[in-house]
Amino acid sequence: MAEASYASASQTDVLIIGAGPSGLMTAYWMARCGVRARIIDKKSTKVFTGQADGLRVRTLEIFDSIGFQHRVQHEGHVAVEANFWAPGPDGTLIRQGPFCSSKVNESPFHNMLLSQGRIERFILDSIKQYSNLEVERGVIAESFEYDEIVKDDQNAYPITLKLRTLSEDEVTPSNNSGEGRSHSVPDKLKDSDLHPDDLDDLIQDSKSRQTKTEIVKAKYLIGCDGAHSWTRKQVDIPLEGGVIDIIPITDFPDIRRLGTVTNASGTILVIPRERRLVRLYVPVQVVDVAKNGNARFNRSSITPEMIKERVQAILKPYTFDYKVCEWWTAYQIGQRIAPTFAKDDRIFLAGDAVHTHSPKVGLGMNMSMQDGFNVGWKVALVAAGVASPAILSTYNAERHHLAEMLLDFDRHLSGLFTDNKPSKGIPEGGSDKTENMIKVLETFEDFADGLKAFYGASPLVCKFVNEDKLNPGHHLVPGERFPPVKLRKQADGNTQWTTRIFESDGRFRLVILAGDVRNEMQKHRVDTLSRFLSGQLKEKASPLSRYNAIPGRFKSPIDVVTAHSASWKETEFFDFPEILRDLDATLGWGYDKIWCDDACIWDRDCDGKGYEKWGVDRMRGLMLVVRPDQYIGWVGELEHMDEMTRYLDGALIKVVTEE
Structure with missing residues (x-):
């Protein structure tokens, strides 16, 4: 980029890329603290259906501190007990459980299930209460430059980006995005399928778009743009599955109870949802052989019909079918983490942009939002001239360690969905997969529910007390x-x-x-x-x-x-x-x-x-x-x-x- 083009550059203290849960949580702090900020997203609208849905107690406590937890309570589905189904002595499926955390009452709230689209709506409404900050949709960053010479000058704008508003043909629909391929069924949402407070977003999507480019200089950049973030390259892992949101027609007795079902055909995770929906995580592995002889996954071969057949096989002798499928996607099982979440305390990454894992642990949206919540208030107070820049280094120190714990949790739990071997490093629970699954959940429950954060000593944590x-x-x-x-x-x-x-x-x-x-x-x-x-x-x-x-x-x-x-x-x-x-x-x-x-x-x-x-x-x-x-x-x-x-x-x- 030519230096001459900088003359017309606009300035903002904080630029956030990505308006998913972590990006919106970060933007909330900018609005609350009155920081000059912008947030862009390549998608044309917010999410309406599908995506993440699990909400842990610590996340719900955060929602209460913001002021919209009552809305989650009103719309969501409480998920406290989990049942595990596995073959009995005669080979038929029998219920083992229910399993309930021993620490279920250590928070005012209990784990819940509610779609990501509704959570985005609630955060957007909270932002609107305190600021005129709005998501600039259908906008991407095309180029990036960073001037390290001025990085220590708190009044400088070392980050330069070229932003471009996408044309109608280029813009990415919200419901066809995410890890792997995802699909909204039907393809075009009807007004009757939406909550009334989401209608404005759909109307905004229908407005004509004008393509343009601009140069923006920023003091801080926060990347919250998901697993395919432009800030890092994705590495494919050759094991995949399907997730599907349906209204089930089945005689399986626990279809409205959180739990797992395991037999020789595999293991599925059952997550009851709002509006009669049920989400199923289903192992589906389709492997092709490349020209060089190496195995590689074939994501395009996965279909809703294939996912349904796998569910039917695992639930036998119970029947399973559906007429309504609201959303489905193919996903990959794998644990990936970036070596650092920040560069020079000027550029920060949050959520799936820096750590990815399988969806079965039910922590993706929670960890992403908590990343955004952590980095957001720190950058906001520093940008506002209230807090010392020294606190910015605590973001990487605090959240990277928790991301490593998340991946460790995922390795233990995901392994139990794909094989029958006990998880290494977990107290013995016998050779039975269900027993080992319960042991994994018990071992990680303090971390998973956010009851403990394990933040170490830093300028923000004084552990050197007599x-x-x-x-x-x-x-x-x-x-x-x-x-x-x-x-x-x-x-x-x-x-x-x-x-x-x-x-x-x-x-x-x-x-x-x-x-x-x-x-x-x-x-x-x-x-x-x-x-x-x-x-x-x-x-x-x-x-x-x-x-x-x-x-x-x-x-x-x-x-x-x-x-x-x-x-x-x-x-x-x-x-x-x-x-x-x-x-x-x-x-x-x-x-x-x-x-x-x-x-x-x-x-x-x-x-x-x-x-x-x-x-x-x-x-x-x-x-x-x-x-x-x-x-x-x-x-x-x-x-x-x-x-x-x-x-x-x-x-x-x-x-x-x-x-």
């Missing part, structure tokens, strides 16, 4: 998610999960677990901390005014939330220091800032046992910093004000004061 100074036995671990509990609002007694209290708005939360404030000594500790936060302690600058604001959003990147352990009826909102109640000249007192861990007779989920779940002494309490993504960054006692400030100094940019 444990002698902390409450013994607490369960609040830096680098892990804040364990959600339901609390009572001190001002009115209403209840709320912490996943919603800690809203994903770009701010760090200084969470003060104030303990039993009826005790005079404990009340004094809270008062001393409050004086520090108010800037009343000599030689101790308050962190609430120490760091750059989130422009146009919040005057401080830190939000203070207090949760005490005293009885709700024996304390008053105005008993707490003013700094903890956040007075706004227009909106009044911050009634949503003081919470109580006390039982509520009319809400069974609010049992007053939050401190016990956190492992925190109900008298002394604790203090912690929760990152914008609800992972714990730092933990300390109420007196550890200096340590807390040092942690924040490593993540946030201090206000520049005139001498």
